[in-house]
Amino acid sequence: MSSRSNSTLKLTNRVANVSVLTSGVLKGGNQVTLTAMVSEKDQLVNGGKVIFKMNGVTLKDSNGNPLYANVENGIAKLNYTIPVGMSAKDYTLTAVYSNKFYDRAEVNSTVKILKTNTHIELNPQTYTKGTQTSIYARVLDENNNLISKTTSVCIKVNGKTMIHTTSINGIINATIDTSKFNNQLYNLTIISGENNGFGMSTTTTVLMKA
Incomplete structure (x- = not known):
């Protein structure tokens, strides 16, 4: 006589690490390439996307649509023009990584916006x-x-x-x-x-x- 038991296989998302490669001084009216690196256990990740935030506000295009950068060979790059007249001060730049196979991951860095001449x-x-x-x-x-x-x-x-x-x-x-x-x-x-x-x-x- 045999017995049968049911078991459930639980899949867990993987964990990625995100780092922001953009730092330093920016100025209103200038175009900057916002860059983030995504890795897993020292291996670069392919796939997924990164959005960037300034002081918690997602960067958007002129139509109000969120901007994002695809991750290729561990790198996500977004060309963005700093708004002219943006208040000159330190900002928290946040990179948020999303991918259905990974937990949400984010990291903060600091950038300084200078006054426009x-x-x-x-x-x-x-x-x-x-x-x-x-x-x-x-x-x-x-x-x-x-x-x-x-x-x-x-x-x-x-x-x-x-x-x-x-x-x-x-x-x-x-x-x-x-x-x-x-x-x-x-x-x-x-x-x-x-x-x-x-x-x-x-x-x-x-x-x-x-």
């Missing part, structure tokens, strides 16, 4: 004696795009502050009092202040009598 586009200006004068200028980033934030602006003539104003989305439109001006030429200086995403910039041109 700016410059001011200002052409020579003219004034008419006895009137107010409109001043127009543009504040641009390193890629010659208008900056995207409101920024404090100071306008000076021959070193004297004429007005404190703001640029909105990179555009400076201001009016200064030139009713008592009489010289043929003045030095016109514009200072664009820094904020949490963009650096300060200064430029000088001439203010000419019409």
Whole structure:
């Protein structure tokens, strides 16, 4: 007489190790290759995918879809453009690995975002004696795009502050009092202040009598 016993085979997922190879200093507007390495017991893993997060927020494309990188020969690479004007500070960069044969694995590293440099586009200006004068200028980033934030602006003539104003989305439109001006030429200086995403910039041109 024989007896039969039933047994259940339990399959467990494998365990992968993830490391982030991207570190250091980044800057808004620049493209960076985010890179992670996936291994198992010192052997590189094939298959699965990696998503990246900044301070816990998954990186997405312009349509709001999560970005991911496939793992090939243990390496996952994602080309990503750091948003212009992104607040300059330290961020936690997280790589999360997923694969149906492995447990979820993630690792954190730290990257630093620097302020984006700016410059001011200002052409020579003219004034008419006895009137107010409109001043127009543009504040641009390193890629010659208008900056995207409101920024404090100071306008000076021959070193004297004429007005404190703001640029909105990179555009400076201001009016200064030139009713008592009489010289043929003045030095016109514009200072664009820094904020949490963009650096300060200064430029000088001439203010000419019409």
